[in-house]
Amino acid sequence: MLFNTIHFVIFLIAVVIVYYTIPVNKYRKLYLLAASYYFYACWNVAFLGLLLFDTIVAYMAGRFMGDKEKVFQKRVLWISVVLILLPLFSFKYLNFFLAAVHDGMTALEIAMQVPEFEMLLPIGISFYTFMSIGYVADVYFKKIRAEVDILDFFLFIGFFPQIASGPIGRAPSMLPQFKEKHPFLWDNLAIGARMMLWGFFMKLVVGDRAGIYVDTVFGNFANHNGGSLILATFMYTIQIYCDFAGYSLIAIGSARIMGYELMANFRRPYFATSVTDFWRRWHISLSTWFRDYVYIPCGGSRVGEKKLYRNIMITFLTSGLWHGAAYNFIVWGAYHGIAQVIGKMTLAKKLATCKALKINPEGGFKRFFDIILTFVIVSYGWMIFYVSDFRTAIEITKGYFHLGIPYVHQTTLFFFSIGFLILFIKDFKDEFMPEKHYLLASRCVPVRYVSFAFLSVLIVLIGVLGGGQFIYFKF
Amino acid sequence: MKLNNNKLGGALLSILAVLLLLVLMDLCVGSVSSWLYHRSKYGIFHRQLYVLNESNDDIIILGSSRASHHYVPSIFTDSLGMSCYNAGSEGMCIYYHYAMLAAMIERGHCPKVVIYDVMNLDAFETPGPTFTLDAALDRLSPHYGEYKSVDSLFALKGWKEKLKLMSVTYRYNSKLVQSIKCNFIPQQEDHGYEKLSGKLADTTAFEERDYYMGALDQEKLRYVQKMIDLTKRNQIGLLFVLSPNYYSNPSNGYDAIKEKAV
Numbered sequence: 001m002l003f004n005t006i007h008f009v010i011f012l013i014a015v016v017i018v019y020y021t022i023p024v025n026k027y028r029k030l031y032l033l034a035a036s037y038y039f040y041a042c043w044n045v046a047f048l049g050l051l052l053f054d055t056i057v058a059y060m061a062g063r064f065m066g067d068k069e070k071v072f073q074k075r076v077l078w079i080s081v082v083l084i085l086l087p088l089f090s091f092k093y094l095n096f097f098l099a100a101v102h103d104g105m106t107a108l109e110i111a112m113q114v115p116e117f118e119m120l121l122p123i124g125i126s127f128y129t130f131m132s133i134g135y136v137a138d139v140y141f142k143k144i145r146a147e148v149d150i151l152d153f154f155l156f157i158g159f160f161p162q163i164a165s166g167p168i169g170r171a172p173s174m175l176p177q178f179k180e181k182h183p184f185l186w187d188n189l190a191i192g193a194r195m196m197l198w199g200f201f202m203k204l205v206v207g208d209r210a211g212i213y214v215d216t217v218f219g220n221f222a223n224h225n226g227g228s229l230i231l232a233t234f235m236y237t238i239q240i241y242c243d244f245a246g247y248s249l250i251a252i253g254s255a256r257i258m259g260y261e262l263m264a265n266f267r268r269p270y271f272a273t274s275v276t277d278f279w280r281r282w283h284i285s286l287s288t289w290f291r292d293y294v295y296i297p298c299g300g301s302r303v304g305e306k307k308l309y310r311n312i313m314i315t316f317l318t319s320g321l322w323h324g325a326a327y328n329f330i331v332w333g334a335y336h337g338i339a340q341v342i343g344k345m346t347l348a349k350k351l352a353t354c355k356a357l358k359i360n361p362e363g364g365f366k367r368f369f370d371i372i373l374t375f376v377i378v379s380y381g382w383m384i385f386y387v388s389d390f391r392t393a394i395e396i397t398k399g400y401f402h403l404g405i406p407y408v409h410q411t412t413l414f415f416f417s418i419g420f421l422i423l424f425i426k427d428f429k430d431e432f433m434p435e436k437h438y439l440l441a442s443r444c445v446p447v448r449y450v451s452f453a454f455l456s457v458l459i460v461l462i463g464v465l466g467g468g469q470f471i472y473f474k475f
Numbered sequence: 476m477k478l479n480n481n482k483l484g485g486a487l488l489s490i491l492a493v494l495l496l497l498v499l500m501d502l503c504v505g506s507v508s509s510w511l512y513h514r515s516k517y518g519i520f521h522r523q524l525y526v527l528n529e530s531n532d533d534i535i536i537l538g539s540s541r542a543s544h545h546y547v548p549s550i551f552t553d554s555l556g557m558s559c560y561n562a563g564s565e566g567m568c569i570y571y572h573y574a575m576l577a578a579m580i581e582r583g584h585c586p587k588v589v590i591y592d593v594m595n596l597d598a599f600e601t602p603g604p605t606f607t608l609d610a611a612l613d614r615l616s617p618h619y620g621e622y623k624s625v626d627s628l629f630a631l632k633g634w635k636e637k638l639k640l641m642s643v644t645y646r647y648n649s650k651l652v653q654s655i656k657c658n659f660i661p662q663q664e665d666h667g668y669e670k671l672s673g674k675l676a677d678t679t680a681f682e683e684r685d686y687y688m689g690a691l692d693q694e695k696l697r698y699v700q701k702m703i704d705l706t707k708r709n710q711i712g713l714l715f716v717l718s719p720n721y722y723s724n725p726s727n728g729y730d731a732i733k734e735k736a737v
Contacts, residue, residue: 006635186486212604411652449489453496457504460644461651 001042003164003250004203011039015160016257025181029151032258036160040123043164047122050087055157057083058132062139062146062153077140081133088129091119096325124164126322128157130289135171137293144172152178161254165247167265167285174262182259192256194440197455198426199249204463205419207242210235212464213412218386221396225404229396236386237379238420241269244283268427270378273370275339278378286322290315308344313337323385328393332385339377415462505643508654512617512647515657519564519614520650522667526562527578527618530586533557535579536667537572538592539606540565541718546590548666557587561667566605567614569597569698570628574615576702577624580709588712591702595728598696599689608694612636616646631694682722689728699735 001008015035022028041048061080065073089097098114105112135156138144147153156174157163182188217224217232224232248265255262265285272278279287291300298311313334320333354361387393429436437443439451515521526535534557536546542563551559562575576589596606604610608631618625619640629636639645647654656662663670706713715736717729 006638184483184486186489189486190489410656411649414652415649449493449496452493453500456497457500457644460501460642460648461504461508462649465639465645465648 001039003247004200011035012254012257019258020184026151028181029155029178032160033151033155033158036155036158036163039160040158040163043123044120047125050091050122050125051128051158051163053087054084054128054132055154058135058157059147059150059153061136063148065136065139065146073140077136080136084129084132084136087122088125091121091125093321093325095119127166127168128163130168130286130322131157131171134168134289134293138171144175147171147175149179159255159260161251161260162262165244165251166283167248167251167263168289169262169285174260177260185259188259189257192253192258194452195249195253195256197253197452197459198440199246199251199253200463201246201419201455201459202242202249202423203246204459204465206416206423207239207246208464209412209416209419209462210239210242213409213416214239214386216409217407218396221392221399224399224407226400226402227404227406229399230403231406233379233383233396233400235416237270237375237382238423240382240385241266242423268431270375271371271427271431272374272378273367274343274374275336275377276343278374279336279340286319290319294318309341312340312344316340326388328384328387328389331390332381335381335384339381418462501642501644505645505647508644508647508650509617511654511658512650515654517660517662517664518653518657520653520657522562522664523564523575523614525667526560526575527622528582530560530562530579531558531584532560532666533587534559534590535576535586535588536561536563536590536592537576538563538590538716539567539594539596541594542590542592543667543669544671545718546592547668549668552666559666561665561669563592563667564614566610568594568601568606568611569695569702570608571611571614573698573702573705574611574622574625574628577705578618578622580705581622581624585709585711588714589706590714590716592718593715593729593732595687595689595724595726595732597699598691598728598731599726600692608632613648616640616648617650619646679721684722684724687724687726687728689726691727691731696731696735699732703735 001011015032018031019028022031037048037051040051057080061076064076068076095116098116102112102114135144135147135153139146147156152175155178156169156171159169159174162169214232214236217228218236221229245266252262252264263285265283267281267284269278269281272281295311295315298314299307300311301308303311316333316337317330318333320330320336323329323332351361353359354366359366383396384393387396429438440448440455442448442451512520513524515524534548534551534555536542536548536559538546540563543561543565544563546561546563548559548561551557562572564571572591579586594606601607608628612629612632615625615628619629620626629640703713705711715732
């Protein structure tokens with residue numbers, strides 16, 4: 001059940017209405033759990049077993065750890081992490097691992113046959129695996145007491161707004177929310193509905209529209225000039241943002257309607273002034289997960305320079321691998337890691353250059369320059385992320401230098417431009433004038449209502465309405 | 476009186492207000508879109524409107540871009556002394572062409588001959604955005620409710636599609652730019668025929684290809700049969716034509732259509 005379908009809208013309305021009519025919180029949660037499992041089972045009933053497996057392992061690990069001694073807790077932690085990772089490894093990484101072993105053996109001129117398994121990737125497995133591991137780690141590091149209430153825990157992992165593509169929820173912030181009964185509040189409904197509407201706008205009007213151009217050009221890159229390839233790269237940069245941020249907003253909005261607050265997942269990432277800043281604004285639930293459970297346990301930034309760079313590379317290589325079981329994702333992760341290392345290495349020189357050129361390092365000009373530079377670096381990385389192999393990435397890179405007038409598809413570019421302009425204005429306002437409230441966020445009720453209706457009709461008029469897939473569904 | 480929106484009554488009133496605004500805006504925007512679409516003077520919308528609402532031509536040519544760019548109606552008229560219209564349309568397959576012909580007959584006009592430029596994509600499952608039922612429905616959505624044969628195509632998608640079509644604006648989704656072009660940018664055509672200009676590369680040579688086994692789409696084949704039955708019932712001569720290509724294209728798709736045609 002995709003978020004951008006009538007099926008989901010009807011499902012959500014039905015869930016919300018029944019949810020608020022159930023007076024007892026325990027039964028509300030039971031109902032929500034049943035709805036969540038139904039939502040998940042709509043993709044594939046068999047994969048519900050994997051979700052249940054990870055949930056049970058994480059729950060039991062938390063209970064076993066209890067107040068036992070540290071050595072025992074550590075053992076439980078590692079065993080449970082391995083068990084939780086098992087389904088993810090099997091379904092997502094096994095073929096890649098075997099292929100990598102085969103490639104390694106071939107390079108050493110050792111003949112070796114490896115089996116290949118045809119497997120469907122269970123929806124959301126990367127997300128709920130990380131939520132489960134995060135919980136177990138939080139219990140071990142005493143950030144949270146082990147959850148006793150089995151219903152609350154199952155709901156935490158299986159909660160339908162976030163199960164398919166995040167945000168990756170954290171137990172300390174989410175579990176307490178399931179303990180309290182949430183009364184109907186108009187504010188929650190209004191804010192949630194606004195978030196969802198904006199999410200649909202981003203996804204359907206901007207993201208999917210850009211995707212038509214991107215697929216056309218990248219799907220036939222050899223026959224397109226540099227102008228088209230550059231434009232397609234730019235549009236893919238916008239597409240992936242709108243696809244994923246739009247999805248996250250729909251998820252967060254759905255939860256908010258029922259009174260639950262999920263963590264924000266995007267904060268205007270293309271206004272970042274460095275690659276490090278970009279990762280504070282992009283897929284925040286994932287980047288903070290890697291920070292807390294990979295980067296900091298490796299030592300974080302409280303180590304010498306060389307170890308700091310090592311920690312950054314480890315974090316981003318594993319992040320790249322999380323995104324996909326293919327070499328290009330690892331290269332993409334490494335690309336971001338290297339960009340950050342270079343950023344840190346050259347920081348002092350940059351400041352010295354600003355001083356020498358009498359440029360205010362906190363000033364608007366420097367900020368504008370940093371935003372553009374970061375955008376270009378990140379956009380090129382997205383091209384590597386999009387293509388399935390190095391050869392294609394190299395060919396496209398070469399193609400950038402054969403400039404020409406880009407391929408123009410009038411309908412696509414016209415509608416994309418309208419959507420992009422609206423998106424840019426909103427994100428610009430939120431970034432630089434957060435104290436202002438216009439249109440959807442206006443303090444004047446009629447303006448809010450008219451804006452809501454207008455945006456809805458605009459989505460219907462120029463959105464791509466056809467049940468397109470979310471890019472991040474691969475994870 | 477200030478509404479307490481946190482009480483159910485206040486909330487329901489607010490929801491009703493927003494819904495009313497939505498309906499009004501949908502009607503306004505949809506009506507403007509409809510007006511713009513229906514006064515199209517050029518291009519694909521004009522041709523579609525002509526075939527559905529006006530054509531009394533003796534010969535109708537159906538098919539994808541291969542039809543629209545390669546069959547010259549004036550030559551047919553000149554040779555056969557019969558009026559001819561090229562109703563070929565880029566990216567469209569059997570669903571669209573069946574609906575167009577059936578709607579024309581429903582309106583009261585039976586052409587004498589239908590020439591259908593067939594492609595194997597009229598028999599194969601196609602994953603892309605073209606040559607699909609969705610592509611046909613998207614093109615025909617402004618005519619939902621006008622012809623039973625067009626409506627029956629929408630029925631294939633079930634109740635969800637019917638629900639979406641209650642929105643007037645939805646029927647004109649993504650058509651604004653095309654509507655403007657079809658109103659204000661003259662496009663050359665000859666009774667539906669769209670001339671292409673250019674030159675084939677000198678290196679173009681005939682290519683021998685192996686027999687291709689694709690996944691057959693049984694629903695598409697059902698519509699091929701429906702077209703055959705429709706033309707038989709209305710005593711319309713139906714010719715399936717396989718256009719010349721610069722490659723041989725044997726496939727189980729063509730064979731499946733040939734089997735029905737014979």
